[in-house]
Amino acid sequence: xxxxxxxxxxxxxxxxxxxxxxxxxxxxxxxxxxxxxxxxxxxxxxxxxxxxxxxxxxxxxxxxxxxxxxxxxxxxxxxxxxxxxxxxxxxxxxxxxxxxxxxxxxxxxxxxxxxxxxxxxxxxxxxxxxxxxxxxxxxxxxxxxxxxxxxxxxxxxxxxxxxxxxxxxxxxxxxxxxxxxxxxxxxxxxxxxxxxxxxxxxxxxxxxxxxxxxxxxxxxxxxxxxx
Amino acid sequence: xxxxxxxxxxxxxxxxxxxxxxxxxxxxxxxxxxxxxxxxxxxxxxxxxxxxxxxxxxxxxxxxxxxxxxxxxxxxxxxxxxxxxxxxxxxxxxxxxxxxxxxxxxxxxxxxxxxxxxxxxxxxxxxxxxxxxxxxxxxxxxxxxxxxxxxxxxxxxxxxxxxxxxxxxxxxxxxxxxxxxxxxxxxxxxxxxxxxxxxxxxxxxxxxxxxxxxxxxxxxxxxxxxxxxxxxxxxxxxxxxxxxxxxxxxxxxxxxxxxxxxxxxxxxxxxxxxxxxxxxxxxxxxxxxxxxxxxxxxxxxxxxxxxxxxxxxxxxxxxxxxxxxxxxxxxxxxxxxxxxxxxxxxxxxxxxxxxxxxxxxxxxxxxxxxxxxxxxx
Numbered sequence: 304x305x306x307x308x309x310x311x312x313x314x315x316x317x318x319x320x321x322x323x324x325x326x327x328x329x330x331x332x333x334x335x336x337x338x339x340x341x342x343x344x345x346x347x348x349x350x351x352x353x354x355x356x357x358x359x360x361x362x363x364x365x366x367x368x369x370x371x372x373x374x375x376x377x378x379x380x381x382x383x384x385x386x387x388x389x390x391x392x393x394x395x396x397x398x399x400x401x402x403x404x405x406x407x408x409x410x411x412x413x414x415x416x417x418x419x420x421x422x423x424x425x426x427x428x429x430x431x432x433x434x435x436x437x438x439x440x441x442x443x444x445x446x447x448x449x450x451x452x453x454x455x456x457x458x459x460x461x462x463x464x465x466x467x468x469x470x471x472x473x474x475x476x477x478x479x480x481x482x483x484x485x486x487x488x489x490x491x492x493x494x495x496x497x498x499x500x501x502x503x504x505x506x507x508x509x510x511x512x513x514x515x516x517x518x519x520x521x522x523x524x525x526x527x528x529x530x
Numbered sequence: 531x532x533x534x535x536x537x538x539x540x541x542x543x544x545x546x547x548x549x550x551x552x553x554x555x556x557x558x559x560x561x562x563x564x565x566x567x568x569x570x571x572x573x574x575x576x577x578x579x580x581x582x583x584x585x586x587x588x589x590x591x592x593x594x595x596x597x598x599x600x601x602x603x604x605x606x607x608x609x610x611x612x613x614x615x616x617x618x619x620x621x622x623x624x625x626x627x628x629x630x631x632x633x634x635x636x637x638x639x640x641x642x643x644x645x646x647x648x649x650x651x652x653x654x655x656x657x658x659x660x661x662x663x664x665x666x667x668x669x670x671x672x673x674x675x676x677x678x679x680x681x682x683x684x685x686x687x688x689x690x691x692x693x694x695x696x697x698x699x700x701x702x703x704x705x706x707x708x709x710x711x712x713x714x715x716x717x718x719x720x721x722x723x724x725x726x727x728x729x730x731x732x733x734x735x736x737x738x739x740x741x742x743x744x745x746x747x748x749x750x751x752x753x754x755x756x757x758x759x760x761x762x763x764x765x766x767x768x769x770x771x772x773x774x775x776x777x778x779x780x781x782x783x784x785x786x787x788x789x790x791x792x793x794x795x796x797x798x799x800x801x802x803x804x805x806x807x808x809x810x811x812x813x814x815x816x817x818x819x820x821x822x823x824x825x826x827x828x829x830x831x832x833x834x835x836x837x838x839x840x841x842x843x844x845x846x847x848x849x850x851x852x853x854x855x856x857x858x859x860x861x862x863x864x865x866x867x868x869x870x871x872x873x874x875x876x877x878x879x880x881x882x883x884x885x886x887x888x889x890x891x892x893x894x895x896x897x898x899x900x901x902x903x904x905x906x907x
Contacts (some may be wrong), residue, residue: 352905356902356905361822382827385824385827386826388824389823389824389825389826394822396819396822396904396905400815400816400822402816403544404541409533409536413820414823414824417820417824417829418824421532421533465824
């Protein structure tokens, strides 16, 4: 594997047709390397979520290239993109997107189940990861029995349980108070320290800046600045 | 429990009222299909019950006979011609037809009379629960089935009444000899049957032909056709098929039963499809999340198909319980509903196909799902 887990070169993305056509990304180039926690910041409509979707293999670029662990997304269909996500990427969402009918441990092992890992091995692995995020005492709790911060930690456990090389987080602290937000960012920073992971966090939250190794600002579909 | 099954079952049970409605729909559908097909099987058996129990190698029947109950008649003198064909050992005359049975308490009811000489080679009742076949050789002696006691106004051996102003005394009682027309069968001697129906002594309905062991049936059939006019010679299987075809399809009875079964299947399919579709819509975000975390289409389809199969298994189990109760309740009635192992297996297969087929609309919806919607929710 190269040092760069995800690499985007001159990515352009349009949405819509005719007069309603909008250019969401205007030639974005970006490389996410192992060991980094990168913040992607910018105003609403700046193209952050579109870039996250393209880097996360949910969308393919109109022009330009995206490579994930060395694999180009250019010619992949929905099945191929799903495989890239399954093999290399873990997601954390603002509203957690946990399954309300499944316990914490089942929510986490779902990410293993879709990878073909079943049974006791999957349960043990899910429990271990819940311990990493500090929820070993809540493995059998259902989402409605967990606080927002705890739910987000379950979501993080789900994102990392499959040993994804890249963790992409969309506003992970957006629905949390400062204490829980800080706890979540601490966990994400720890994950980034593992040299096999890169973490990209799309955020508006200035409280996340101290946790970053790198901050990228977007505006109007372009990378405006990088610190 | 496999996680996929757990997810499917919890998706189903999350809205219990909707799940109950689904199961009720499946149960209703399968019970309806069972009743229709069970009646069809029952009719199919009853239509040919006399042919099945007649000890004949060949039947000589009037030309154009459509079924066992056909009222056409043969000339009794043809019997000698039948016996003259090489290889024929016996030609037993049988007389059948409808007559009016006087109910002792008042009024009359139609009955179907079957008369045959008291030789072993004739068409006689079976499954005796009272009396014996030998008793039928006496004058005015008749045998009836206990299923029809209420209709006939009798309670057992010794009761007597009249058929076409002639005495008829119950000397034997059978069990389970039922007519698909629900008209009671009345067995009697050949002379008695002719008298009860007003059939001239020179006329009979059929000849049951018995042939010598190892005889050439095809050759005997040709010989019979050559020596008789205005008759047909049928093997039991041919007569059976002809009767079945007439009653089940010629009259439209079978088509009506199949139409009912088809209606039940359609109703069940629509109910399950509607439920699975709305359940899938309610869980779209979860399916989008599954897509986002990299699950294949196959995995998601498995979740939906598991939901369909769970509905099928639970619905079928309940329906089977009701079906067996219905079968038991109707077993002694004039219109029994028959359940066989192949029918039960077929119904289970139908339930599975119906439920999995119903999942298609939901699967199509999920296949089109945009995993990116998880960022917008």
